[in-house]
Amino acid sequence: MLTEFRNTLRRSRGAIIGWGLSLGALGYFMMGFYDTLVEQRSSLEQLLANYPPEFMAFFGSTEDMFSPAGYLSVEFFALMPVVLGIFAVTAGSSLITGDEEGGILDLVMSYPVNRSSLFFGRLLGFAVTLAAILGITWLAFIGGVAASEGMDIPPVELMRPFINLYAVIFLFGTASVLLSMLMPSRSIAAMLAGMLMVASYFIQSLSTINDDLKRIADFLPLKYYQSGYALEGLNGDWLVGLFGFGLLFAVLAWALFLRRDIRVSGEGNWRLPFRLSFGKK
Amino acid sequence: MSDTAILTQALTKNYGRVQALRGVDLEVNQGEIFGFLGPNGAGKTTTIRCMLDLIRPNSGTLRLLGLNPQSDPVTVRAKVGYLPGELAFEGNVTVEGTLRYLASLRGNTMDWNFVRQLAERLELDLKPQFKNLSKGNKQKVGVVQALMHRPELLLLDEPTSGLDPLIQQEVLKLIREARTAGATVFFSSHILNEVEEMAERVAIIRKGVVVETAEVNSLMRRSVRRAHIHFEQAVEVNGLKNIQGVTILSRAATSINLQIEGGMDALIKSLAKYPVRDFETERPSLEEIFMAYYEEK
Numbered sequence: 001m002l003t004e005f006r007n008t009l010r011r012s013r014g015a016i017i018g019w020g021l022s023l024g025a026l027g028y029f030m031m032g033f034y035d036t037l038v039e040q041r042s043s044l045e046q047l048l049a050n051y052p053p054e055f056m057a058f059f060g061s062t063e064d065m066f067s068p069a070g071y072l073s074v075e076f077f078a079l080m081p082v083v084l085g086i087f088a089v090t091a092g093s094s095l096i097t098g099d100e101e102g103g104i105l106d107l108v109m110s111y112p113v114n115r116s117s118l119f120f121g122r123l124l125g126f127a128v129t130l131a132a133i134l135g136i137t138w139l140a141f142i143g144g145v146a147a148s149e150g151m152d153i154p155p156v157e158l159m160r161p162f163i164n165l166y167a168v169i170f171l172f173g174t175a176s177v178l179l180s181m182l183m184p185s186r187s188i189a190a191m192l193a194g195m196l197m198v199a200s201y202f203i204q205s206l207s208t209i210n211d212d213l214k215r216i217a218d219f220l221p222l223k224y225y226q227s228g229y230a231l232e233g234l235n236g237d238w239l240v241g242l243f244g245f246g247l248l249f250a251v252l253a254w255a256l257f258l259r260r261d262i263r264v265s266g267e268g269n270w271r272l273p274f275r276l277s278f279g280k281k
Numbered sequence: 282m283s284d285t286a287i288l289t290q291a292l293t294k295n296y297g298r299v300q301a302l303r304g305v306d307l308e309v310n311q312g313e314i315f316g317f318l319g320p321n322g323a324g325k326t327t328t329i330r331c332m333l334d335l336i337r338p339n340s341g342t343l344r345l346l347g348l349n350p351q352s353d354p355v356t357v358r359a360k361v362g363y364l365p366g367e368l369a370f371e372g373n374v375t376v377e378g379t380l381r382y383l384a385s386l387r388g389n390t391m392d393w394n395f396v397r398q399l400a401e402r403l404e405l406d407l408k409p410q411f412k413n414l415s416k417g418n419k420q421k422v423g424v425v426q427a428l429m430h431r432p433e434l435l436l437l438d439e440p441t442s443g444l445d446p447l448i449q450q451e452v453l454k455l456i457r458e459a460r461t462a463g464a465t466v467f468f469s470s471h472i473l474n475e476v477e478e479m480a481e482r483v484a485i486i487r488k489g490v491v492v493e494t495a496e497v498n499s500l501m502r503r504s505v506r507r508a509h510i511h512f513e514q515a516v517e518v519n520g521l522k523n524i525q526g527v528t529i530l531s532r533a534a535t536s537i538n539l540q541i542e543g544g545m546d547a548l549i550k551s552l553a554k555y556p557v558r559d560f561e562t563e564r565p566s567l568e569e570i571f572m573a574y575y576e577e578k
Binding site: 003007011102103104106107108109110111112113114115259261262264 | 326330333334337354355356361363365367370371382385387388
């Protein structure tokens with residue numbers, strides 16, 4: 001398990017550095033604009049009032065975007081489940097089936113490694129990769145807060161929305177791992193997980209202005225995502241729920257992996273029960 | 282400890298509606314080199330992958346070194362060295378990095394000097410990244426990783442595929458050395474001369490069923506052979522037609538071509554009354570025998 005964990009981390013180091021530094025740089029510079037934003041509050045409020053509510057719905061509540069929590073939500077955390085979610089679903093779908101489709105798993109699984117060790121070693125590597133990306137970003141945020149005059153958030157409080165964000169992207173990641181065990185190929189699993197994630201984002205965002213969508217949004221993970229408002233305190237039940245479903249998806253994926261035929265070159269793929277044909281007969 | 286290294290009984294495997302294995306029966310003794318023959322899609326790789334619990338058979342019995350790979354896959358794999366038909370690995374890792382990672386999956390228990398020795402004998406450079414290797418060099422990595430822990434059982438899927446003739450010979454030498462050290466070798470191959478040269482016994486698989494298992498020598502003895510007989514003068518050879526197992530393929534005034542099934546004794550005795558100048562027999566290659574199974578059965 002330790003070998004697979006280390007190997008997964010080694011393979012993810014580029015992603016950790018790339019995503020971590022990019023998001024960190026974004027966060028750091030974003031903090032610098034907070035003071036300016038507060039200074040120009042009245043003109044910005046006027047500007048925001050002119051935007052259609054359908055557009056503003058995607059930024060969360062803008063009523064208090066001049067508070068640190070509101071600002072972090074609108075400028076960063078509202079979009080992050082989708083931005084970092086793209087990494088999570090791509091990495092999640094590749095966690096097992098990437099190597100399987102590349103023929104690497106065929107060799108690795110011929111070694112004395114049991115399936116559970118391989119699965120959980122990789123899953124742990126994936127979980128730590130996500131934590132490392134958010135950890136680097138959090139450190140950059142701490143730097144940004146220190147450089148800002150108007151922001152005064154202790155590092156531990158600043159960690160809260162990152163924990164909340166971690167729970168959501170971990171859930172998207174494990175859902176993608178599960179789909180990769182169910183779908184005929186890694187790319188279909190990633191596509192489906194990505195579609196579910198984006199649809200979830202749209203429905204949750206628009207549910208703030210549409211009552212019909214509210215009922216659907218209750219079943220979506222982003223409903224239980226607090227965004228930047230987690231600064232004011234984490235909702236323990238929601239957090240446990242998000243982590244709980246993330247772990248449930250991981251356990252289901254593991255159970256499927258235990259029973260799985262390791263594929264090579266498309267061997268053992270299931271197919272659609274009908275033929276898709278375009279144009280030619 | 283069981284004397285049987287590999288035992289499969291009525292092994293079946295379906296991929297949806299496709300029956301890849303339709304009841305494979307095999308028994309490979311410990312310490313022997315066993316060739317597994319069959320064209321693409323016959324079920325060779327599927328059988329080997331069932332042995333390693335990479336895929337699960339639908340029914341049948343499977344034992345490797347007396348162990349059930351499904352209930353005890355880690356112990357089985359610890360004793361086995363496997364060379365897949367096409368070796369793939371992470372492209373950005375060097376050959377040495379690849380071998381060190383694979384060694385770590387075995388708990389780093391092998392002698393690294395032996396690994397270097399194997400690499401040297403196969404003229405494998407450990408420094409390049411895996412993605413920059415030619416097919417032949419990837420195959421060498423595959424051979425090294427299969428042998429590096431001195432396994433009790435070698436499962437080799439086309440071991441010399443993509444290698445130049447000199448390295449092919451070195452690989453065959455390494456396989457023989459592994460056998461001498463006590464390993465059992467089970468290998469599939471398309472290169473029938475190689476199987477003929479290496480294997481003591483072979484199994485021929487066709488459409489998911491083993492159609493023949495035999496010692497290579499006996500398979501060749503049992504098979505049809507051809508004889509070309511030249512006489513000192515024109516003769517009437519009608520008498521040869523009545524010998525059991527002998528078929529006249531063609532004849533000329535002073536020569537005749539025959540096909541003989543089974544023993545030669547009756548033919549040689551009958552020829553005693555003819556003025557024979559020359560007698561040539563042609564032993565069929567394993568390839569011809571193999572092809573005969575595919576054409577006739």
